[in-house]
Amino acid sequence: MKQKDAVTIPVLPWYYGPLSRQDAEGLLKESNIGTFLIRESVNFPGDYTLCISHNGSVEHYRILHVNNSYTLDEEELFDTLEALVQHYSRRDDGLCCTLRSPLEKLGPLVSPGGIECFQSTGWLIEGAELTIEGSIGRGDFAEVCKAKLNGSSVAAKVIKQLSESSVLGLHEASAMTIAGIHPNLVRFIGLVSEPAAECLYLLTEFCPGGCLLNWLRTRGQAQLDQRQQLSLAINIASAVQYLQLRQLIHRDIACCNVFITGEPGIAKLGDFGMSRRVDQCERTGRLPVKWTAPEAILNSEFSFASDIWSLGVFLWELYSFGRLPYPGIRVKDVVSEVESGYQLPPPKDCPVPVYECMRRTWQLDPQQRPSADDVLVTLNREYNLLLG
Numbered sequence: 009m010k011q012k013d014a015v016t017i018p019v020l021p022w023y024y025g026p027l028s029r030q031d032a033e034g035l036l037k038e039s040n041i042g043t044f045l046i047r048e049s050v051n052f053p054g055d056y057t058l059c060i061s062h063n064g065s066v067e068h069y070r071i072l073h074v075n076n077s078y079t080l081d082e083e084e085l086f087d088t089l090e091a092l093v094q095h096y097s098r099r100d101d102g103l104c105c106t107l108r109s110p111l112e113k114l115g116p117l118v119s120p121g122g123i124e125c126f127q128s129t130g131w132l133i134e135g136a137e138l139t140i141e142g143s144i145g146r147g148d149f150a151e152v153c154k155a156k157l158n159g160s161s162v163a164a165k166v167i168k169q170l171s172e173s174s175v176l177g178l179h180e181a182s183a184m185t186i187a188g189i190h191p192n193l194v195r196f197i198g199l200v201s202e203p204a205a206e207c208l209y210l211l212t213e214f215c216p217g218g219c220l221l222n223w224l225r226t227r228g229q230a231q232l233d234q235r236q237q238l239s240l241a242i243n244i245a246s247a248v249q250y251l252q253l254r255q256l257i258h259r260d261i262a263c264c265n266v267f268i269t270g271e272p273g274i275a276k277l278g279d280f281g282m283s284r285r286v287d288q289c290e291r292t293g294r295l296p297v298k299w300t301a302p303e304a305i306l307n308s309e310f311s312f313a314s315d316i317w318s319l320g321v322f323l324w325e326l327y328s329f330g331r332l333p334y335p336g337i338r339v340k341d342v343v344s345e346v347e348s349g350y351q352l353p354p355p356k357d358c359p360v361p362v363y364e365c366m367r368r369t370w371q372l373d374p375q376q377r378p379s380a381d382d383v384l385v386t387l388n389r390e391y392n393l394l395l396g
Contacts, residue, residue, distance in 0.1 A: 013129045014185040016285070017178060022046055022093060022110030026174070029057070029068060035111060036061040042108025046071070046089060056089065058096075061111075062104040069103065123178065123208070126199050131185060133157075133198040138209060140164060145219065150177065150210075157211060162197055165210040176281055177210050183283035184212070187254055192247035194267055194278030212278065217268030220275060224263060224330035227271075232329075234359070236272060238391040241323055241362070243275035245387055248319050249380035251277075252312050255286045259310055261318035262299045263325040284310070298333045302343050303374060313374035319383065320369025323362065327355035347372065359390055 024032070027047035036043060039061040049055040049070065056071040058080070071078055071092065077085040078092050081102065086092040097107040126132045139156040144163070146152060155164040167177035184196035197211040217223060220240070224232070244266060251258055258280065265279035295305055301317035303309040321333050333352060334342050351370050354363040365386040371377050378386075 011188065012131055012185070014188070015125045015129050015131060015182045016186065017125065017182045020046075020090065021113060023089070024111075024113065026050075029059075032057075032059045032068075033066045036066045037064070039111060040108070042105050043111050044107045044109075045111045045113075046093070058103075060104055060107065067104045123199070123201065126178075126181065126185075129185070131181070131196075131198045133200050133211070136200050138164070138200050138202075138211075140166075154214060155209070155211070157197065157200075161214040161216075162211045163194075163214045164200075165212075167208040167210060168206060174208060177208060180279075180281040180283070181210055183256060183280040183285075186285065187251060187256055187280065187283075190247060190250045191274065192243045192276050193250070194276045213276075215267035215269055215276060215278075217270050217273050219264060220266040220268050220272070221263035221325070221330050223268060223272060224326070228329040232272065234357075235391070235394050237326060238362075238387055238394065240266075240268075240272060240275040241326055242384065242387045242391060244277055244322060245319060245380060245383045247277040248315055249384060251283075252315070252380055256283055257286060257310050257312065257315055258283050258318070259304075259315065260296060260299070261315060261322050262296060263322060263330060266322070286311075297339050297342050301374070302346055302372065305343055309374075311374060312380070313377045316369050316377045316380065316383070317374075319380070320366045321352070323366050323369075324352050324355060327358040327362070331355075346370075361386055361390055 022045050024045050024047045027045075028050055032045060032047055036045065036059055041062055043061040045059050047057050047059065049057050052070065055073050056078070058069040058071055060067045060069070069080055071080055071089070072082065077087060078089055079085050080092070084095070084101070086095065093107060095101070096103055100106045123132065137158050141154045141156065144152055144154050150165045150167050153164045153166060155162050165177065165180075167174050181196065181199055187193055187196075189195060194215065195213040197213065200209040200211060202209065244261070248258070248261065258277065259282040260279060261277065265277065267276050267278050268274065269276070297305060299318045299321045301314035304314040324333060325331065334345070337345055351367055365378065365383055368376075368378050369383070
């Protein structure tokens with residue numbers, strides 16, 4: 009089967025996607041003159057609205073999208089919104105003022121027409137027979153259901169269109185197309201759009217073993233031996249190594265985002281909702297503090313090294329059979345404790361070399377942390393020793 013092209017969603021700092029007039033005014037009302045954003049038009053689907061802060065108020069201008077062009081006055085036409093913004097940044101041409109600076113956005117940066125990018129690359133599945141069978145979980149921004157796509161079992165993340173969740177969903181889908189295919193990554197199948205239901209379905213392979221975290225907490229101690237633990241650890245370290253080759257930072261490596269094929273079978277890293285390319289790592293509104301490196305929490309410094317920190321916490325969860333990291337420490341106190349030198353204690357019966365590897369992933373200096381290759385060397389060595 010021919011591999012489809014990856015979808016890269018351009019970063020446009022002034023584009024806010026679905027946003028009401030009232031919300032736009034709330035964001036801009038105390039901004040400097042000329043601060044602006046562009047949002048999708050609520051009253052005129054397919055068009056956009058330019059919102060500009062000016063003398064204590066917010067002015068709104070409808071941007072018509074006709075014949076693949078964008079215009080404010082039906083006289084000056086632009087091929088892209090970027091070209092329109094560049095033009096009105098140089099001269100006002102009838103606006104209340106020139107565009108001076110985009111309103112800084114906290115959260116995922118997106119571009120208009122994101123779903124069309126998936127259509128042009130073959131990731132938008134049209135004419136599909138999709139049957140939703142029932143809920144199997146809930147992520148940060150969407151419900152996840154088991155479904156049948158043309159008779160085959162899949163997992164379907166149900167995303168409401170024209171909402172913040174649709175923005176996050178398109179980012180997740182984009183990251184999964186960039187990640188490509190690897191035996192330890194949950195495979196992306198495509199998107200299905202249901203305009204009548206105002207839903208977008210993000211389809212991935214279905215992992216019958218379910219979430220690793222649930223499995224560890226309910227059956228792990230009774231069914232998991234050291235060889236299987238190391239095998240699962242190697243699976244996810246291999247996934248992280250591969251993502252780094254693809255220039256992707258996952259940013260949410262944790263047992264709750266790992267899925268297994270059986271009892272326990274093969275582990276696969278999923279949930280790419282926070283993943284970004286190395287050159288697109290903006291701050292998001294929410295971070296899993298107990299799994300995130302301190303420099304990422306404090307300074308938004310995401311890197312391969314911050315993923316390695318999270319990989320170390322994942323290993324601790326795995327060997328603790330799903331115990332919550334930093335037990336007894338409040339979320340708001342985790343960073344200060346870590347900066348004071350606190351490290352998670354060794355899980356019971358965890359091999360010493362594996363725990364020492366974890367400790368190295370929690371070095372405060374990102375440069376001192378091991379690479380994914382280094383982690384794999386340690387895990388594979390321990391696995392081979394067990395095999396004799």
